[in-house]
Amino acid sequence: MIDLDETDRKLLRALSEDATQSAGALGRRLGLSQPAAWRRVRRLEEAGAIAGRRVVLDKEALGFGVTVFLGVKLATKGRVSLDDFERAVGAIPEVQTVQHVLGLFDYRLRVVARDFADFERVLRRRIMTLPGVGDVDANVLLSEERRPGPLG
Incomplete structure (x- = not known):
């Protein structure tokens, strides 16, 4: 530190x-x-306090009007299953973040789509076909506000 x-x-x-x-x-x-x-x-x-700099894109201006957080529970566990899932989900461009979490689900994904029909396509054809996917739970983002970071 x-x-x-x-x-x-x-x-x-x-x-x-x-x-x-x-x-x-x-x-x-x-x-x-x-x-x-x-x-x-x-x-x-x-010192690593600044890990990088990035551009924040306006998803709506780029045509991505829907953001969904998915909880994904893997049907099988083990290091190979985790690696396979992470590698496969990382190749899906609509998946903005992949978080390996502790709790009810194994992963939390932030998925963007043009609209709900596009999201359904991504879910059915890309995410549900990933190796090891079991249960999936979706939460649609209604609004978001940026909160100050840990430095206030």
Whole structure:
């Protein structure tokens, strides 16, 4: 675990809001010089506090109006079954996240689709045919709001 001071926390909050900000913009925002802001970002990256930067796509603007969370219980257990399932589900582009979880289900999937007919096609033809799939439970996303991360 990295030791963070208040400036590091402010820097991480600023980057979590907009990861495209330059070191100069971050420095102006936090009262640092551009080189000082750059050094801090670099140190946080090297320490693993910043694991990467990404673009957040607007799924609706791209034509994906339905998001469904699926709980998947495997019919068979074992390391080979888990590996086979993870490899196969990872090849489905509509599956945005694959989470191996503890509880009622073995996996939680976030699936996007153009509409409910498209989701049904993905479920029937792609997900239900995966190796080892047993029970599946679906929860349709109605709304979502981004909450502040662990740094507030």
